[in-house]
Amino acid sequence: MQPLSIKDIRSSFINATRSETAKLTPPRNLETLDWDHLDFLGWRDEKMPLRGYLVVPTAQGLSGMLLRAPDSGARKNRSVLCELCRDVFSKEDVLLWVARRSGRSGRDGNTVGTLICADFICSSNVRREPPAGEIHPDPAVVVRRQVDELRERSERFLSRVRQR
Ligand SMILES: [Zn+2]
Structure with a gap:
């Protein structure tokens, strides 16, 4: 994806108030991120660990979502798959992240939740090549497919948050 400035990020949110986006803690390594290898920008707020942000580039522009992990969200959970990358090998935690819907629906209290890697x-994850072999004669093809699927699923989640 294209490199983003903190200004781009703050103005991209579709389901957050002005004060919420003003208060967000930017990702620590924003200046040095390897943007070429990112399909979206996602991070947890260092100062508010139950808050996360997911900024997805789409053909229509940039869309950011503010997410919350439930209070019990710190519980380790590797028995479930992340709905975005569906990586079965990762040992990292997966949390149920909940997004307020955009617009009136969100103001009325409607939310959408999905399981996403905690960090x-x-x-x-999707760029990790499988071992070459009979099942995957060309690992690069597998990676390309996984990247495409990750982008599709991220956009689908975004459209659920945006739905009125
Ligand atoms: Zn994931």
Whole structure:
């Protein structure tokens, strides 16, 4: 994806108030991120660990979502798969992240939840090549497919949050 500035990020949110986006803690390594290997920008708020952010580039522009992990969300949970990368090998935690819907629906209290890697490491998960062999004669093809699927699923989640 294209590199983003903190200004791009703050103005991208579709389901957050102005004060929520003003208060967000930017990702620590924003200046040095390897943007070429990211399909979205996702991070947890260092100061508010139950809050996460997912900024997805789409053909229509950038869309950011503010997410919350339930209070019990710190519980370790590797018995479930991340709905975005569906990586079966990752040992990292997966949390149920909940997004307020955009617009009126969100103001009325409607939310959408999905399971996502606790630290939003999906882009690196899908780029891990499977061992070459009879099942996957060309690992690069597998990676390309996984990247495409991650992008599709992220956009689908975004459209659920945006739905009125
Ligand atoms: Zn994931």
